[in-house]
Amino acid sequence: MAELSPAVIAARVTHARTMPVKNAFAYGMDYVMLSEDQLSGGRTPKLFSFGRRNLVSLHPADHGFAGEGGAPWVRRLAAEAGVGEVATVSLLTHPRYWGYAFNPVSFWFMKDAGGALIAVLAEVHNTFGDRHCYLCRAADGGPIRPDQWVEAEKRFHVSPFFAIEGRYRFRFVLAPERVGVWIDYQDGRGGGLYTALTGHRRPLSDAELVRALVRRPLGAAKATALIHWQALKLFLKGVRYRTRPEPPKERVT
Numbered sequence: 001m002a003e004l005s006p007a008v009i010a011a012r013v014t015h016a017r018t019m020p021v022k023n024a025f026a027y028g029m030d031y032v033m034l035s036e037d038q039l040s041g042g043r044t045p046k047l048f049s050f051g052r053r054n055l056v057s058l059h060p061a062d063h064g065f066a067g068e069g070g071a072p073w074v075r076r077l078a079a080e081a082g083v084g085e086v087a088t089v090s091l092l093t094h095p096r097y098w099g100y101a102f103n104p105v106s107f108w109f110m111k112d113a114g115g116a117l118i119a120v121l122a123e124v125h126n127t128f129g130d131r132h133c134y135l136c137r138a139a140d141g142g143p144i145r146p147d148q149w150v151e152a153e154k155r156f157h158v159s160p161f162f163a164i165e166g167r168y169r170f171r172f173v174l175a176p177e178r179v180g181v182w183i184d185y186q187d188g189r190g191g192g193l194y195t196a197l198t199g200h201r202r203p204l205s206d207a208e209l210v211r212a213l214v215r216r217p218l219g220a221a222k223a224t225a226l227i228h229w230q231a232l233k234l235f236l237k238g239v240r241y242r243t244r245p246e247p248p249k250e251r252v253t
Contacts, residue, residue, distance in 0.1 A: 004090040004109060006044075007033040008208040009179050010215065011199030018192050027226055029094055030212035031197075032204060033179070034058070036071040036089045045206045048095070056209050057096045063106060063123060065131065065251055074108045077252055078119055081135050087113040092179065097213065102127075102224045104158075107181060109174065116143035120172055121252075124156055127224070130247045132156035136170050146173045154185065155253045160242050162187060177201060 009031040016024040038044050041051070048056045063069050071089040078086050093106035108121035120136040136150040144150060149169040157164055166187035173180035178200050186192040202208045216222065 004033055004035070004088070004111070004174060005201075006035050006038060006204035007179075007201040008204055008212055009033060009092070009199040009201055010212065011179075011197050014194075014196045016194045018190070018194075025226070027222070028216055029197075030097075030216055031092055031179075031199065032056075032058075032095050033201065034091045034093070034204075039071050039089075039091060045204060045209060047206045047209045048204070053099060055098065055213065057099070058093065059096070059101075062096070062101050062103065063091070063093070071108075074110065074121055077121065077133070077135060078110055081119075081137070081252075082141075083110065083119045083135075083137065084112060084141075086110045086118070092181075097217075100221050102221075105183075107172075109172075112143070117172065117174060118143055120144065120150075120170070122170065124158060126156070126158050126244075128157075128244050130157070130244075131251075132247060133252045134168065134170075135252055136172075144172060146171075146175075149184070152253055155248050155250070157242075157245050157247070159193070160244070162191075162193070163242060164245065165189075166192065 011029050011031050012026055013029050014026040035042070038050060044050060048054060050058050051060060060069055064073050074089050075086050088111045090109045091106060092109065094103050103125050105125070106123045108123065109117060110119040112118050122134040122136060123131065124133065125131050132155065134152045136144070136152060138144050138148060138150060149171050152168045152170070154164055154166050154168055166185060169184040171182040178198065180198045183195040184192070
Protein backbone atom coordinates (compact mmCIF):
# COMPACT_ATOMS: atom_id res chain seq x y z
CA MET A 1 0.00 0.00 0.00
CA ALA A 2 1.49 3.32 -1.07
CA GLU A 3 2.55 5.91 1.48
CA LEU A 4 -0.07 8.57 2.09
CA SER A 5 1.66 11.58 0.60
CA PRO A 6 0.19 15.06 1.33
CA ALA A 7 -2.66 15.75 -1.05
CA VAL A 8 -5.74 17.77 -1.94
CA ILE A 9 -8.81 15.60 -2.51
CA ALA A 10 -11.66 17.04 -4.55
CA ALA A 11 -14.25 14.76 -2.99
CA ARG A 12 -17.84 13.85 -3.64
CA VAL A 13 -19.78 13.21 -0.45
CA THR A 14 -22.96 11.17 -0.74
CA HIS A 15 -25.67 10.53 1.85
CA ALA A 16 -28.56 8.12 1.36
CA ARG A 17 -31.13 7.59 4.09
CA THR A 18 -33.52 4.65 4.16
CA MET A 19 -36.62 4.03 6.32
CA PRO A 20 -38.92 5.54 7.46
CA VAL A 21 -38.30 8.31 4.92
CA LYS A 22 -35.96 7.99 1.98
CA ASN A 23 -33.71 10.98 1.37
CA ALA A 24 -30.51 11.17 -0.67
CA PHE A 25 -28.18 13.99 -1.68
CA ALA A 26 -24.58 14.60 -2.71
CA TYR A 27 -22.24 17.57 -2.63
CA GLY A 28 -18.60 18.42 -3.24
CA MET A 29 -16.00 19.14 -0.56
CA ASP A 30 -12.27 19.69 -0.80
CA TYR A 31 -10.28 17.72 1.75
CA VAL A 32 -6.58 17.65 2.51
CA MET A 33 -4.36 14.72 3.43
CA LEU A 34 -1.63 15.86 5.85
CA SER A 35 1.48 14.04 7.02
CA GLU A 36 2.59 13.76 10.62
CA ASP A 37 5.47 16.13 9.87
CA GLN A 38 3.11 18.82 8.58
CA LEU A 39 0.92 18.41 11.65
CA SER A 40 4.00 19.12 13.75
CA GLY A 41 4.88 22.36 11.98
CA GLY A 42 6.72 20.95 8.97
CA ARG A 43 6.87 22.51 5.55
CA THR A 44 3.55 23.29 3.83
CA PRO A 45 2.48 25.33 0.77
CA LYS A 46 2.43 29.11 1.26
CA LEU A 47 -1.38 29.25 1.18
CA PHE A 48 -1.75 26.62 3.90
CA SER A 49 -0.79 27.05 7.56
CA PHE A 50 -1.03 24.91 10.65
CA GLY A 51 -1.74 26.81 13.82
CA ARG A 52 -2.06 30.28 12.30
CA ARG A 53 -4.31 32.20 9.92
CA ASN A 54 -4.12 31.71 6.18
CA LEU A 55 -6.45 31.29 3.21
CA VAL A 56 -6.44 27.57 4.03
CA SER A 57 -5.49 26.48 7.53
CA LEU A 58 -5.86 23.99 10.33
CA HIS A 59 -5.63 24.78 14.03
CA PRO A 60 -4.72 22.37 16.86
CA ALA A 61 -8.13 23.02 18.46
CA ASP A 62 -9.89 21.73 15.34
CA HIS A 63 -9.12 18.15 16.34
CA GLY A 64 -8.73 16.11 19.48
CA PHE A 65 -9.98 17.19 22.88
CA ALA A 66 -9.06 19.91 25.35
CA GLY A 67 -5.38 19.67 26.13
CA GLU A 68 -4.64 16.74 23.83
CA GLY A 69 -4.58 16.17 20.11
CA GLY A 70 -2.45 15.63 17.04
CA ALA A 71 -0.44 12.59 15.98
CA PRO A 72 1.02 11.95 19.50
CA TRP A 73 -2.52 11.75 20.87
CA VAL A 74 -3.54 9.32 18.11
CA ARG A 75 -0.50 7.15 18.79
CA ARG A 76 -1.31 7.05 22.51
CA LEU A 77 -4.90 6.00 21.85
CA ALA A 78 -3.69 3.28 19.50
CA ALA A 79 -1.18 1.97 22.05
CA GLU A 80 -3.82 1.90 24.80
CA ALA A 81 -6.10 -0.10 22.51
CA GLY A 82 -3.39 -2.65 21.77
CA VAL A 83 -2.74 -1.62 18.17
CA GLY A 84 0.65 -2.77 16.91
CA GLU A 85 3.53 -0.36 16.42
CA VAL A 86 2.40 2.64 14.37
CA ALA A 87 5.03 3.85 11.90
CA THR A 88 3.12 6.70 10.24
CA VAL A 89 0.06 8.82 10.99
CA SER A 90 -1.83 10.82 8.33
CA LEU A 91 -4.93 12.98 8.65
CA LEU A 92 -7.73 13.28 6.10
CA THR A 93 -9.78 16.35 6.99
CA HIS A 94 -11.67 19.33 5.68
CA PRO A 95 -9.52 22.35 6.56
CA ARG A 96 -10.53 25.91 7.30
CA TYR A 97 -11.22 27.96 4.18
CA TRP A 98 -11.18 31.70 4.90
CA GLY A 99 -10.95 30.80 8.59
CA TYR A 100 -14.26 28.91 8.85
CA ALA A 101 -14.24 25.32 10.09
CA PHE A 102 -16.81 22.57 10.43
CA ASN A 103 -15.72 18.96 10.12
CA PRO A 104 -18.47 16.32 10.35
CA VAL A 105 -15.85 13.56 10.30
CA SER A 106 -12.08 13.35 9.87
CA PHE A 107 -9.91 10.25 9.61
CA TRP A 108 -6.53 9.53 11.19
CA PHE A 109 -4.86 6.72 9.21
CA MET A 110 -2.23 4.61 10.98
CA LYS A 111 0.20 2.40 9.09
CA ASP A 112 2.86 -0.05 10.16
CA ALA A 113 6.48 -0.09 9.00
CA GLY A 114 5.51 -2.16 5.96
CA GLY A 115 2.96 0.41 4.81
CA ALA A 116 -0.12 -1.61 5.78
CA LEU A 117 -3.14 0.17 7.23
CA ILE A 118 -3.54 -1.19 10.78
CA ALA A 119 -6.02 1.24 12.36
CA VAL A 120 -8.15 4.30 11.61
CA LEU A 121 -9.43 6.83 14.13
CA ALA A 122 -12.69 8.33 12.86
CA GLU A 123 -13.14 11.67 14.64
CA VAL A 124 -16.79 12.76 14.51
CA HIS A 125 -18.09 16.28 15.22
CA ASN A 126 -21.79 17.10 15.43
CA THR A 127 -23.49 20.45 14.87
CA PHE A 128 -23.89 20.90 18.64
CA GLY A 129 -20.12 21.23 19.15
CA ASP A 130 -19.60 17.73 20.59
CA ARG A 131 -16.86 15.31 19.53
CA HIS A 132 -16.36 11.56 19.70
CA CYS A 133 -13.97 9.07 18.11
CA TYR A 134 -14.33 5.53 16.79
CA LEU A 135 -11.13 3.48 16.68
CA CYS A 136 -11.47 1.16 13.70
CA ARG A 137 -9.50 -2.10 13.61
CA ALA A 138 -9.79 -5.40 11.81
CA ALA A 139 -11.51 -8.08 13.89
CA ASP A 140 -8.38 -10.26 13.80
CA GLY A 141 -6.08 -7.35 14.68
CA GLY A 142 -4.32 -7.55 11.31
CA PRO A 143 -4.09 -5.06 8.44
CA ILE A 144 -7.33 -3.51 7.18
CA ARG A 145 -7.88 -4.62 3.58
CA PRO A 146 -9.55 -2.35 1.00
CA ASP A 147 -12.44 -4.82 0.65
CA GLN A 148 -12.92 -5.25 4.40
CA TRP A 149 -15.66 -3.72 6.55
CA VAL A 150 -14.82 -2.73 10.13
CA GLU A 151 -17.66 -2.47 12.64
CA ALA A 152 -18.31 -0.24 15.65
CA GLU A 153 -21.29 0.26 17.95
CA LYS A 154 -22.93 3.68 17.66
CA ARG A 155 -22.35 5.65 20.86
CA PHE A 156 -22.53 9.30 19.80
CA HIS A 157 -25.38 11.63 18.82
CA VAL A 158 -24.92 12.97 15.29
CA SER A 159 -28.24 13.37 13.51
CA PRO A 160 -31.27 14.45 15.57
CA PHE A 161 -33.30 12.10 13.37
CA PHE A 162 -31.60 8.92 14.58
CA ALA A 163 -31.49 7.44 18.06
CA ILE A 164 -28.21 6.29 19.61
CA GLU A 165 -28.57 2.65 18.64
CA GLY A 166 -27.34 0.27 15.99
CA ARG A 167 -23.92 -0.14 14.42
CA TYR A 168 -21.55 1.44 11.92
CA ARG A 169 -19.57 -0.37 9.25
CA PHE A 170 -16.52 1.39 7.82
CA ARG A 171 -14.51 0.63 4.67
CA PHE A 172 -11.34 2.40 3.54
CA VAL A 173 -9.55 2.51 0.17
CA LEU A 174 -6.23 4.36 0.10
CA ALA A 175 -4.77 4.10 -3.37
CA PRO A 176 -1.98 6.19 -4.95
CA GLU A 177 -4.50 8.03 -7.13
CA ARG A 178 -7.65 8.14 -5.00
CA VAL A 179 -9.20 7.93 -1.55
CA GLY A 180 -12.48 6.30 -0.60
CA VAL A 181 -14.30 6.03 2.73
CA TRP A 182 -17.68 4.33 3.07
CA ILE A 183 -19.82 4.35 6.24
CA ASP A 184 -22.88 2.12 6.43
CA TYR A 185 -25.04 2.85 9.48
CA GLN A 186 -27.84 0.44 10.40
CA ASP A 187 -30.12 1.36 13.31
CA GLY A 188 -31.21 -2.24 13.93
CA ARG A 189 -34.83 -1.52 13.01
CA GLY A 190 -34.63 -1.51 9.24
CA GLY A 191 -33.45 2.09 8.87
CA GLY A 192 -30.06 3.65 8.44
CA LEU A 193 -27.79 5.96 6.52
CA TYR A 194 -25.19 5.21 3.85
CA THR A 195 -22.38 7.73 3.44
CA ALA A 196 -19.53 7.78 0.95
CA LEU A 197 -16.54 10.10 0.57
CA THR A 198 -14.57 9.52 -2.62
CA GLY A 199 -12.13 11.59 -4.61
CA HIS A 200 -8.86 11.73 -6.52
CA ARG A 201 -5.64 12.67 -4.79
CA ARG A 202 -3.67 15.59 -6.16
CA PRO A 203 -0.34 16.81 -4.71
CA LEU A 204 -0.75 19.35 -1.91
CA SER A 205 0.40 22.58 -3.54
CA ASP A 206 -0.55 26.25 -3.80
CA ALA A 207 -1.95 25.64 -7.28
CA GLU A 208 -4.29 22.89 -6.04
CA LEU A 209 -5.37 24.99 -3.06
CA VAL A 210 -6.25 27.88 -5.38
CA ARG A 211 -8.29 25.49 -7.53
CA ALA A 212 -10.14 24.32 -4.43
CA LEU A 213 -10.88 27.90 -3.37
CA VAL A 214 -12.18 28.77 -6.84
CA ARG A 215 -14.11 25.51 -7.19
CA ARG A 216 -15.89 25.80 -3.83
CA PRO A 217 -15.20 29.25 -2.34
CA LEU A 218 -17.65 28.81 0.53
CA GLY A 219 -15.96 25.63 1.73
CA ALA A 220 -17.39 24.20 4.95
CA ALA A 221 -19.96 27.01 5.21
CA LYS A 222 -21.80 25.51 2.24
CA ALA A 223 -21.66 22.03 3.81
CA THR A 224 -23.08 23.40 7.08
CA ALA A 225 -25.93 25.09 5.22
CA LEU A 226 -26.69 21.89 3.29
CA ILE A 227 -26.79 19.84 6.51
CA HIS A 228 -29.36 22.20 8.03
CA TRP A 229 -31.36 22.31 4.79
CA GLN A 230 -31.56 18.51 4.66
CA ALA A 231 -32.54 18.46 8.36
CA LEU A 232 -35.39 20.88 7.63
CA LYS A 233 -36.60 18.67 4.78
CA LEU A 234 -36.68 15.62 7.07
CA PHE A 235 -38.52 17.58 9.75
CA LEU A 236 -41.14 18.73 7.22
CA LYS A 237 -41.55 15.12 6.08
CA GLY A 238 -42.54 14.21 9.62
CA VAL A 239 -39.41 12.40 10.79
CA ARG A 240 -39.17 12.48 14.58
CA TYR A 241 -36.72 15.06 15.94
CA ARG A 242 -34.65 13.96 18.94
CA THR A 243 -33.12 16.47 21.31
CA ARG A 244 -29.41 16.33 22.00
CA PRO A 245 -28.46 13.88 24.78
CA GLU A 246 -25.33 14.25 26.85
CA PRO A 247 -22.24 12.95 25.00
CA PRO A 248 -20.77 9.67 26.28
CA LYS A 249 -18.19 9.99 29.03
CA GLU A 250 -15.82 7.77 27.08
CA ARG A 251 -14.29 9.85 24.32
CA VAL A 252 -13.30 6.88 22.18
CA THR A 253 -15.34 3.86 21.13
